[in-house]
Amino acid sequence: MIDIKDRIMKGFIEEIRDKGMKFSMDDLAHRLGISKRTLYEHFSSKVEILEAIIKQTFAEGDEKAQQIIDDDSLSLIDKIKGVMMVLPTHYELYDLRVLEQMKRYYPEQWVMVDSSLSDDWQTLRELIEQGIREGQIVNMNVTLLMKLIIDAVNSTLDQRFYMQNQITVSQALSAIVDVLLFGLVPVDKR
Numbered sequence: 001m002i003d004i005k006d007r008i009m010k011g012f013i014e015e016i017r018d019k020g021m022k023f024s025m026d027d028l029a030h031r032l033g034i035s036k037r038t039l040y041e042h043f044s045s046k047v048e049i050l051e052a053i054i055k056q057t058f059a060e061g062d063e064k065a066q067q068i069i070d071d072d073s074l075s076l077i078d079k080i081k082g083v084m085m086v087l088p089t090h091y092e093l094y095d096l097r098v099l100e101q102m103k104r105y106y107p108e109q110w111v112m113v114d115s116s117l118s119d120d121w122q123t124l125r126e127l128i129e130q131g132i133r134e135g136q137i138v139n140m141n142v143t144l145l146m147k148l149i150i151d152a153v154n155s156t157l158d159q160r161f162y163m164q165n166q167i168t169v170s171q172a173l174s175a176i177v178d179v180l181l182f183g184l185v186p187v188d189k190r
Contacts, residue, residue, distance in 0.1 A: 005042050007032060009056070012049045017092050021101035050102075050109050053093060058116060061086050065123050076136055077181065080127045084153060084177045091169055095159045117154055124149065152176050 068082035131137030
């Protein structure tokens with residue numbers, strides 16, 4: 001059975017998907033079929049729900065990445081690919097339109113999300129540095145490489161583009177990661 005807090009967070013994401021950030025706690029309670037009082041027993045405000053979703057997303061992403069790193073059956077390249085492809089649970093929140101609204105109406109929470117999207121991802125950096133040391137990754141400026149990876153992966157934030165082209169976010173991410181790791185030219189054509 002789904003926990004009421006998880007149900008509220010899921011409903012919050014559905015409201016964002018349908019209406020953007022401009023919805024009321026009344027709208028959320030109505031969507032969930034619960035009273036506003038019940039809603040306020042679990043969360044004091046939309047900000048509190050949003051922060052809970054952001055924190056949950058960060059924690060789950062870190063946990064997924066750690067599971068990949070700890071999996072001894074994966075090669076280093078598979079670990080790099082896996083870490084690059086970790087999708088947040090509530091990836092709908094990571095859409096350019098939603099982020100723009102968040103920046104306008106919830107600037108403190110936007111800063112939390114923006115820093116996670118643009119910061120130099122330490123776990124991935126360490127895997128890439130290991131790959132360079134072991135000769136599995138081309139020796140190049142790691143800071144530049146990380147910027148390219150982060151910018152490419154963050155291109156999935158333009159979810160409208162992918163929907164218009166019938167590409168799921170995971171399909172897009174997989175293709176981006178393949179191009180970044182293996183290039184455009186097939187091995188037999190190099």
